[in-house]
Amino acid sequence: MLVDTPDAVAPQLLAWYDRHARALAWRSPPGAPPPDPYAVWLSEVMLQQTTTVAAAPFFRRFLERWPTVEALAAARDDDVMAAWAGLGYYARARNLLACARAVTQGGAGFPDTEAALRDLPGIGDYTAAAVAAIAFDRPATVVDGNIERVVSRLFAVADPLPGAKARLRTLAATLTPDRRPGDYAQAMMDLGATICTPRSPKCMICPLHLLCAGRASGAPERFPVKAAKIAKPRRFASAFRVERAGSILLVRRPDRGLLAGMMALPTGPFADAPPGDAGAPFAADWQGRGAAVRHVFTHFELSLQVMEAAPPPAFEGGTWWPIDRIAEAGLPTLFRKAVAA
DNA sequence: TATCCGTGGCA
DNA sequence: TTGCCAAGGAT
Numbered sequence: 507m508l509v510d511t512p513d514a515v516a517p518q519l520l521a522w523y524d525r526h527a528r529a530l531a532w533r534s535p536p537g538a539p540p541p542d543p544y545a546v547w548l549s550e551v552m553l554q555q556t557t558t559v560a561a562a563p564f565f566r567r568f569l570e571r572w573p574t575v576e577a578l579a580a581a582r583d584d585d586v587m588a589a590w591a592g593l594g595y596y597a598r599a600r601n602l603l604a605c606a607r608a609v610t611q612g613g614a615g616f617p618d619t620e621a622a623l624r625d626l627p628g629i630g631d632y633t634a635a636a637v638a639a640i641a642f643d644r645p646a647t648v649v650d651g652n653i654e655r656v657v658s659r660l661f662a663v664a665d666p667l668p669g670a671k672a673r674l675r676t677l678a679a680t681l682t683p684d685r686r687p688g689d690y691a692q693a694m695m696d697l698g699a700t701i702c703t704p705r706s707p708k709c710m711i712c713p714l715h716l717l718c719a720g721r722a723s724g725a726p727e728r729f730p731v732k733a734a735k736i737a738k739p740r741r742f743a744s745a746f747r748v749e750r751a752g753s754i755l756l757v758r759r760p761d762r763g764l765l766a767g768m769m770a771l772p773t774g775p776f777a778d779a780p781p782g783d784a785g786a787p788f789a790a791d792w793q794g795r796g797a798a799v800r801h802v803f804t805h806f807e808l809s810l811q812v813m814e815a816a817p818p819p820a821f822e823g824g825t826w827w828p829i830d831r832i833a834e835a836g837l838p839t840l841f842r843k844a845v846a847a
Numbered sequence: 848t849a850t851c852c853g854t855g856g857c858a
Numbered sequence: 859t860t861g862c863c864a865a866g867g868a869t
Contacts, residue, residue: 553865560855560864594853597868630867650865668848695865704863705858735861764852804852839854 516683516690522713523693536689543616543641544575550633564593579606588836601628618642640688647679648691652698658730659720666731740807742780745771745844747814753826768838790815796847801840812847
């Protein structure tokens with residue numbers, strides 16, 4: 507490795523960050539006092555496996571509607587779930603509320619140590635370290651996907667992910683400075699997002715290129731090495747579109763599993779072949795409506811056929827939602843597509 | 848440890 | 859079109 511002097515990394519990186527930090531809604535400028543811990547925490551949860559571009563409008567809406575953690579803690583569950591609709595990974599929204607209520611219980615506010623943050627719902631190793639460093643200036647070792655990539659290149663780590671995670675964390679800890687840890691963490695992530703990118707890293711303008719064993723190897727883009735992935739299975743399901751007097755039938759999905767707790771069209775079983783009208787909310791002459799909707803989840807690809815029928819006169823169950831106000835129903839993207847089909 | 852859990856942009 | 863993957867966490 508070229509990085510036999512880990513102390514050289516942070517000063518180089520911070521000097522670069524002072525000139526090239528991205529301006530983001532939840533961030534203080536380099537060297538400035540840290541932002542409100544509530545804003546840091548909210549942004550970090552939204553940014554879990556989510557791009558800054560996707561998270562930004564949600565962050566602004568949440569902060570405007572619920573300006574403090576106390577306001578969020580007092581919100582209705584359904585309002586928060588609906589406000590999260592479209593951002594994905596909906597367990598985050600449930601944990602967000604649970605965390606807000608835990609933090610406001612007793613009035614102490616956010617804990618200021620990594621260990622105490624780690625015990626809160628929806629806060630794992632990454633988020634605990636990030637909030638501790640960014641909001642409370644703690645020298646926590648922050649490790650996200652960007653930092654794994656940067657570190658794997660700096661040290662030319664040949665072990666494949668995810669097995670190499672522990673080693674990458676240990677190496678990352680050797681680089682973490684005692685001064686400006688929040689700026690340092692954000693600098694590492696900015697470097698990964700803008701220069702040390704997954705494809706075609708811009709080593710020519712990288713502030714760490716003289717320290718980087720991956721660059722010295724001539725093929726930095728082959729780091730981090732990753733284990734082979736399995737192909738996504740394809741699955742099929744039917745969604746049942748029922749209209750009555752300008753309204754459409756919606757249901758709330760179960761608290762666990764796919765799209766948990768979200769409003770949705772009624773669906774039948776997810777299967778290896780089109781299941782037709784199996785699982786329909788009532789017996790009827792169901793007719794396919796348009797082509798199947800394709801939607802890609804993390805671990806499978808779904809082909810969703812929208813089926814349509816008129817409800818029996820006395821049918822009840824679910825919620826009738828006005829079609830001309832469907833945008834306010836808080837549907838996840840899959841069902842927005844299905845309704846629009 | 849491995850699996851489950853969304854979405855959208857990009858090459 | 860297809861695969862990749864982005865500031866991960868819970869179980």
